[in-house]
Amino acid sequence: MTEPLLKVENLRIELKLRDGVAPVIDDLSFELMPGESLSFVGESGCGKSMTALAIMGLLPEGIGRIASGKLIFDGEDLTTASEARLRQIRGNEISMIFQEPMTSLNPVITVGEQIAEVLRTHQGLSRKAAWDQAAELLDAVRIPNPRSRVSDYPFQMSGGQRQRVMIAIALACKPKILIADEPTTALDVTVQAQIFDLLRDLRAQTGTSIIMITHDMGAVAEMAERMIVMYAGRKAEIGPVDQIIDHARHPYTQGLISCVPHIMSDLTETREELTEVPGIVPSLREFGRDQCLFASRCKYRSGECLQHRPPAKGFGNGQISDCWHAEAL
Amino acid sequence: MSETENKPLLDVENLTVRFEVSRGGSWGKRSYLYAVDDVSFTVKRGETLAVVGESGSGKTTTALAVARLVPAYEGAVKVGGTDILGLEGEALRKARQRVQFIFQDPYSSLNPRQRAEAIVREPLDSLSTKSEAEKQEIVDRLFAAVGLRKEQQRLFPHQFSGGQRQRIGIARALATQPELIICDEPVSALDVAVQAQILNLLRRLQAEFGLTYLFISHDLGVVQHMCDSIAVMYMGKVVEHADRLSLFNNPLHPYTAALLSAVPSVDRARREATRRILIPGDPPDPVNMPKGCRFASRCPVAEARCRESAPDLRDVGGGHRVACHLVDERAVSPLAALT
Ligand SMILES: Nc1ncnc2c1ncn2[C@@H]1O[C@H](COP(=O)(O)OP(=O)(O)OP(=O)(O)O)[C@@H](O)[C@H]1O
Numbered sequence: 139m140t141e142p143l144l145k146v147e148n149l150r151i152e153l154k155l156r157d158g159v160a161p162v163i164d165d166l167s168f169e170l171m172p173g174e175s176l177s178f179v180g181e182s183g184c185g186k187s188m189t190a191l192a193i194m195g196l197l198p199e200g201i202g203r204i205a206s207g208k209l210i211f212d213g214e215d216l217t218t219a220s221e222a223r224l225r226q227i228r229g230n231e232i233s234m235i236f237q238e239p240m241t242s243l244n245p246v247i248t249v250g251e252q253i254a255e256v257l258r259t260h261q262g263l264s265r266k267a268a269w270d271q272a273a274e275l276l277d278a279v280r281i282p283n284p285r286s287r288v289s290d291y292p293f294q295m296s297g298g299q300r301q302r303v304m305i306a307i308a309l310a311c312k313p314k315i316l317i318a319d320e321p322t323t324a325l326d327v328t329v330q331a332q333i334f335d336l337l338r339d340l341r342a343q344t345g346t347s348i349i350m351i352t353h354d355m356g357a358v359a360e361m362a363e364r365m366i367v368m369y370a371g372r373k374a375e376i377g378p379v380d381q382i383i384d385h386a387r388h389p390y391t392q393g394l395i396s397c398v399p400h401i402m403s404d405l406t407e408t409r410e411e412l413t414e415v416p417g418i419v420p421s422l423r424e425f426g427r428d429q430c431l432f433a434s435r436c437k438y439r440s441g442e443c444l445q446h447r448p449p450a451k452g453f454g455n456g457q458i459s460d461c462w463h464a465e466a467l
Numbered sequence: 468m469s470e471t472e473n474k475p476l477l478d479v480e481n482l483t484v485r486f487e488v489s490r491g492g493s494w495g496k497r498s499y500l501y502a503v504d505d506v507s508f509t510v511k512r513g514e515t516l517a518v519v520g521e522s523g524s525g526k527t528t529t530a531l532a533v534a535r536l537v538p539a540y541e542g543a544v545k546v547g548g549t550d551i552l553g554l555e556g557e558a559l560r561k562a563r564q565r566v567q568f569i570f571q572d573p574y575s576s577l578n579p580r581q582r583a584e585a586i587v588r589e590p591l592d593s594l595s596t597k598s599e600a601e602k603q604e605i606v607d608r609l610f611a612a613v614g615l616r617k618e619q620q621r622l623f624p625h626q627f628s629g630g631q632r633q634r635i636g637i638a639r640a641l642a643t644q645p646e647l648i649i650c651d652e653p654v655s656a657l658d659v660a661v662q663a664q665i666l667n668l669l670r671r672l673q674a675e676f677g678l679t680y681l682f683i684s685h686d687l688g689v690v691q692h693m694c695d696s697i698a699v700m701y702m703g704k705v706v707e708h709a710d711r712l713s714l715f716n717n718p719l720h721p722y723t724a725a726l727l728s729a730v731p732s733v734d735r736a737r738r739e740a741t742r743r744i745l746i747p748g749d750p751p752d753p754v755n756m757p758k759g760c761r762f763a764s765r766c767p768v769a770e771a772r773c774r775e776s777a778p779d780l781r782d783v784g785g786g787h788r789v790a791c792h793l794v795d796e797r798a799v800s801p802l803a804a805l806t
């Protein structure tokens with residue numbers, strides 16, 4: 139049996155608030171296998187980006203910290219690694235595409251130089267070799283005329299092309315894990331489809347594991363083998379994508395899937411009201427309570443939901459749901 | 468159906484909006500960007516027309532011109548038969564009551580220093596001559612209609628969630644009892660659960676008040692759920708315009724087909740049945756549009772004539788209108804020939 143590439147064990151991340159601390163990630167455990175594609179989904183503010191930043195060792199300084207738990211990457215616990223070692227891992231073995239594509243490129247440096255710089259610092263390539271490889275990477279992310287486009291500045295490229303440059307930078311060091319935080323949210327669907335194809339091909343060619351963060355179940359269905367549904371800093375449900383879509387075992391997952399008007403191929407006159415999940419995600423202050431944090435919005439709520447945090451219930455098929463009533467759903 | 472029911476509430480004819488742009492270099496030479504270029508469409512009373520298309524295709528500009536929030540360069544915008552583009556003074560004020568706007572961003576579209584009740588009452592203050600008591604009664608009713616509590620009238624925007632702020636925006640749009648409401652990406656900034664609440668609300672209000680919507684969204688699942696007909700825009704032009712079932716079940720323009728094929732789906736059967744139509748490459752420079760079809764540079768089935776002349780938007784049967792040289796009265800997708 140192959141070992142997981144990344145093992146997250148009982149991770150707790152605390153954020154400093156004006157009046158105390160809040161567990162923005164509260165006892166999260168999961169594994170990522172080599173070459174696997176995993177997705178995080180959930181509404182805004184549920185801790186998806188925070189999980190990614192923790193893996194990258196980039197939690198907001200002075201505000202966020204890993205309070206307990208382990209992040210074991212390739213056998214090494216990142217929570218106890220030195221800053222120097224983390225920096226080494228960050229550029230070379232785990233890399234990330236950030237949520238805001240337009241702000242993550244330097245506007246006054248050519249895209250080629252921005253890719254080449256990564257190659258020089260992390261792989262020690264010469265100027266010439268790095269520049270050549272930058273062009274090759276632009277070609278790999280399917281930017282037309284890469285030899286001339288390397289000298290472009292970010293403003294000379296479309297949103298989709300800039301996002302591809304971001305992917306090229308993230309891939310420059312052939313990472314073992316690529317974390318993509320909402321890589322296509324700002325893009326048109328036709329461009330999104332191209333970026334997804336690209337990520338799929340790159341994964342097939344290089345065996346890179348991909349963690350993709352998104353709020354779109356359709357994107358999860360297209361891109362991932364397994365998904366983790368996050369709610370208020372906790373895992374609500376984890377498991378194989380197809381199975382969860384067929385039969386979600388957590389009321390929040392069911393809500394996320396059924397409240398969205400999914401596009402249908404054979405459209406008819408009938409139009410049902412959309413299922414509503416009432417209410418909104420609780421504020422950070424309420425994270426960490428010993429109860430189900432989804433209870434105020436849940437139609438299956440019963441006494442124990444308000445008294446204790448639900449335990450993880452595993453099902454034979456690899457699905458795990460943190461809900462008191464998971465079996466009955 | 469009676470005569471008035473059949474007549475469109477909104478009839479946009481040959482609408483053109485252009486912006487002057489400076490392109491460094493040539494002195495004194497003016498260039499224009501035709502953000503909306505000779506666009507015509509109609510919306511029936513009580514129905515929803517969705518406008519879709521990629522970023523920069525001219526959706527917002529069209530909507531703003533219909534609401535007279537940007538000046539049109541040419542064309543007519545008829546609301547209930549009256550062209551509102553030429554109106555001024557009292558007549559314009561009356562027309563403005565009939566057309567309201569809901570904006571994308573519930574965070575920046577509300578004045579942070581005004582209480583919710585004042586925000587909702589504002590169009591009544593500026594556009595109507597009702598008494599204070601009448602206005603208060605209307606505001607009370609609107610708060611109830613969009614699912615907000617009476618005591619929330621006294622709160623400021625920052626004390627509401629994103630979805631609640633969008634409800635305030637909707638209540639404000641309803642205040643003058645408009646006939647046409649323009650919704651520009653009304654749920655894009657919201658989480659999916661809240662989005663469902665707002666979409667249901669918009670449909671309930673439509674049924675209750677007989678509202679007509681011009682609904683802009685980039686989310687085709689949302690569009691499919693909300694619309695009665697759709698206009699697909701590409702680079703300032705409407706390339707396809709049809710009723711909901713015709714457009715989704717038989718998309719004829721290659722761009723429409725590519726757009727629909729790109730939507731990710733949770734439905735495994737749909738994923739397996741859908742052939743992705745790739746349209747790589749870039750759209751043309753909007754200041755320097757090609758003489759032929761604007762989609763030709765990315766179209767998988769473009770022919771020589773596509774680069775030569777621009778196709779007109781033609782009815783190919785049953786009101787299904789398409790602007791493509793390769794689509795005729797047989798209404799067969801030109802992509803069907805691709806294998
Ligand atoms: N630098 C920061 N300082 C204080 N609080 C923060 C900071 N960054 C994030 N938070 C808070 O932490 C919580 C989780 O944020 P996170 O960015 O992980 O959410 P997310 O699931 O990625 O949401 P989104 O879908 O909006 O990107 C939120 O309540 C957020 O406001």
Ligand SMILES: Nc1ncnc2c1ncn2[C@@H]1O[C@H](COP(=O)(O)OP(=O)(O)OP(=O)(O)O)[C@@H](O)[C@H]1O
Nearest residue numbers: 486500502520521522523524525526527528529753
């Ligand atoms: N005030 C303006 N001055 C100059 N150009 C403008 C102005 N407003 C819009 N444009 C241009 O007009 C075109 C259409 O823009 P518009 O905002 O209508 O697009 P859109 O379809 O709403 O796009 P999105 O999906 O990104 O909102 C774009 O090329 C845009 O850059």
Ligand code: SF4
Nearest residue numbers: 430433436443461462
């Ligand atoms: S634990 Fe209770 S409240 Fe929470 S999701 Fe399950 S049924 Fe709903």
Ligand SMILES: [Mg+2]
Nearest residue numbers: 186187188237
């Ligand atoms: Mg995030």
Ligand SMILES: [Mg+2]
Nearest residue numbers: 526527528651
């Ligand atoms: Mg717009």
